[in-house]
Amino acid sequence: MLKKLIAAATALAMGAGVALAASHSMTVRMGTEGAYPPYNFINDKGEVDGFERELGDELCRRANLTCEWVTNDWDSIIPNLVSGNYDTIIAGMSVTEERDQVIDFTEEYIPASPSAYVKLAGRDVDLENGVIAAQTGTIQANYVANSGATLVEYATPDETIAAVRNGEADAVLADKDYLAPIVEESNGELEFAGEVRIGGGVAMGIRESDQELKEKFNAAIRSMKEDGSLNALLKKWFGDEAPQW
């Protein structure tokens, strides 16, 4: 019986070609970092929470998929997608050309938004030649490396902030949306030191061989853009000034 089922499934998959190859089941494993609020973080209950959790659950509902959340180190988040440990990356990942060569991206769900420098309040900082902290493997780290400043890289976003607080780095460069709550709640200890525009919008990463899954998510993202629910979510998590669709 089981063999027959497998044979039938195989025949079906072969008929439909590559597209069906990886959209095998109704369970989609969503890979995220869980350390980058408000995009994604682990809440007090120990569950994945944040803008992307809410967005992902809604997308899965619209696309009729069962979704399972998985956390993974940022460092190895692409290799683990490619080798099939989960099926999507939904972790505040900006679309870049280098990443696009390895994986595919869905439609963007967050419009391109600025990155910002944060430093200790009242400190004079040379952003062009100073020591700048950034998370490993981010567009910001790439930008700093090419800017002439000295780059210090950290594995988690939280450590980049800690580096500025304890003086290891003069400033940190990260997504402004990530930095804003931290600066606001720092009691005046930290302040913004400038903005730069790097990278495109944020999208979900999907294996190149998984075109059908990509189309499903594209359709769901499009429908959320059309009925305004995506804008409402952006407003809820990123504030009233967040760029909208």
Place this chain on the structure above:
Amino acid sequence: MFSFCTDPQSLDGLPWLACYLTTGKHMAFYASFGTVLILLAITAPVALAFGFLGATAARARFRPLAWLGKGYIAIVRGVPDIAFFLFFVIALDQAFEWIRHKIKCPDWDQPIRQGNDFVVCPAAKLPLSTSPQIWHEIYGFFLAVLTFAIVYGAFSANVLYGAMRAVPKAQLETAEAYGMTPRQTFWRILVPQMWIYALPGLSNLWMILIKATPLLFLLGVEDIVYWARELGAAKQARFSDYPHGDWRMWYFLALLIFYLAFTKLSEVVLARVTARLSHGQATLGGTGRSAAP
């Protein structure tokens, strides 16, 4: 957890701390200590078994078997752990899936390597992508045990190989003179006596193994160091009911105490084992006790 925890902002002092330390996230942290202990409890005997097989193979008379044993020891000892954990585990996982793919989907005509992607048929996925998260975690844990066992097995194979050669030759010759077969000599004379020579080396390995568990997170298993880092990271009020600054120092201090206490416990146990194994041995530790008038 406690009834007064519904509004943490209104608390301070001990009640706040009591609520803070019993959040779901902290429970996951406490549970991860169990994960690490279980990992050690399973890995240590498995690694020892790998080591025993490796050492036995390395001293086999049948040449190809000896080469196999010696090759295993030399190669694994020579490659950095981190390389093993990054490369080997993905390779191992893909090897398992490839074998299952060959068995379960013989008619599959798509290439397995599509550009960067590793694509096997759905039925060959390990675990199946439909299975609940817990199975994915158990599978990751299993891969971790296997990798640890292979790496530490090679080191312990070398230790045991040396220990087997340290047993006085006279003991083996006497056994032969009594008419024991090589197999009997091995199991009745050599193995019981070699442990005392192996113990110092094995206890070192155990200590190193205890501290190697943070490599677990590379395999997606959330261990104590991952949680300490996550919990210690600064939290903002809008994302957590318990906002706080950078508390990593305190969490790592707790880990330090845990590791030191565990090391102390290990030393006590190892000292007892040493005393027991030394008994009646022709070594300083052994004769010192039994030869006393």
